[in-house]
Amino acid sequence: MTDDTAVKTAEDQADAGGLRTGRGDVKLGLLEYFDFTPDRPRHEKQRNAMEAALLADDAGYHRIWIPEHHGPNSPSSSPLLLSAALGTRVHRARVGTAVTLLRIRDPYLTAVDVAHAVGQSPAGFDLGIGRGDFGGPGSESVDHLRKNDTQFWGALDLLTSLLDSGSAALEPLELPYERWMHGAGGGSAEIAGKLGFNYCHGLFLNPNLDDCLRQLETYRALRPDVGRTAVAMTVLTSDRSAATVPNVRRQPTVLNASGTIQTCAEAILRVGRMTGVDEIIVAEVSQDPALHQKAVTGLYQAVFGRSE
Template sequence: MKLSILDQARITSGNTAVQALKNAEELAMLADELGYHRMWMAEHHGMDVVASSAPEITIAHLAAKTKNLRVGTGGTMVMHYSPLKLAEVFKTLSAYAPNRIDFGVGRAPGGDGNAIYAMSEGKEPQMHNMYEKIEQALQYMKDEVPAKSPYNKTIAMPSQIALPEAWLLGSSGNSAIQAGRMGIGYSFAQFFNGSMTHDILDSYRNNFKPSAFLEKPNILVTYMVTVAETKEEAEFEGLPYDISQLWLMRGMIKPSLTPEEAQTYPLSEIERMQIREFRKRQLHFVGDVQEVSAQLRKEQAIYGFDEAMLMTVPHSQEKRLNSYRLLAKELLDK
């Protein structure tokens, strides 16, 4: 199975943003050694629990620290940026690291209302034309000039570079159709709402048109996983994430607990039922590495996707790195 990594540079309790970014660097270097295919950095704004606010800068650093690993954004939030600037950034990245850069783009804001308005300098955010902006950025990357003003009177430099891989992130049929029509990869966020269906993925495949970016459909699916050598240890390490998801449902965003703190957190029976529902909806796979690997293989057999992108967020960096080692040994060596 082709394996990749999604990282948000999470700031766990007792740690700092600087350490979270250094942890991302350490993870990328390990992923490169283990044979992971790509690593994406998310984009989040105005959140003191996530340090990945400028993924295009982070991936430039990660590209310089690795040799074979593809690095990219998962995703760049297109609503905040000009198509010209997007093209300039990713063409520059690709000039420095040819055939290793991914332009993963999403339509979510990556932050709350305050962050959205700060990103748009207090102006009304433009949310109606995001697919059009993505298409214009892709044209610029191909050294073409979009037809529509104000983009039709300038070019995006540098030119004549290896095209980055282009991906559209989503969790709905609409984004799947648009990704297919643009001829770019489709990344489905199963960990986001657990709503993957054959119909969504088929709508991408059925609408796919070959492009300069991609000759045939390419689908990756992102899963949140917590693995360890034993199921008991995985449950211990995974509970803080489940509790943080309960908080998120209530609009509470704060650093996740340590595993020890989570064990004494006063969960109600309703909350325990909600956690069981998270697992049932495949928002979080928890178990020993053999069990979770079997679940991932089963998912691939059912849906036929090309690549699994994994995110795991134990409190300890040592535990997180070991989780990726275990998954690589189980899924990449077989």
């Protein structure tokens, strides 16, 4: 979906303080640590991402999620660790993973890390699970951890059991947190509904809006008026967007909207209205850190009709 197809106008924009859809007020979240610029050091990407996340917390974003990507250009190979660090510094926003790749992770050690992250995140923590894998160069490094589908479901059962009931080596997690299943049209919505998870649809992985609507309908039929829903989308907000769009193709995603901050805010509003989700999670992918940080604050203000 581009701004040509996703955006019309912001005439249905919320009253100040709320983005309205047919399902009520919609919250805005941020997917951060999404800089895959090849020539920028990892520690610099992580520092920039932390600064942007703190700006998002100040602005009023409801959630800040961190993805799991592996490879030399990724700033977020360990989202639970990064989420715990972020959780100690935010004041209002929930933090969490989007996603934790349980297919290549040990369920016991993941439960330990989740317990630590929840304890470090007084504003709230979200555990996001994805069914994906680590592919491409270097993926053979985790062959000894990789699980087939049957093993994946066994690991998920063990993880949730450890968090709920504990074991001889791990106390049950008593602090509240949220569980999310992430997907893009491959059946994760149905799985989330049956397991009692919330569901987030990755429009930046599959930009087909009809697929998104079908998955949301499936989920809502299983968890009517109970489970929360979200759509995650990528935007590029820059006055120089025409020159920087080709660079976004280096990201492991597709671009859902580009243009000015106002144009991208209208795209966010339109996706919210069309899907009726509870939340929109936005990944802003400007490569210039200053432009990105400006966009993080500007998007929130534009979506909710606020000015500095």
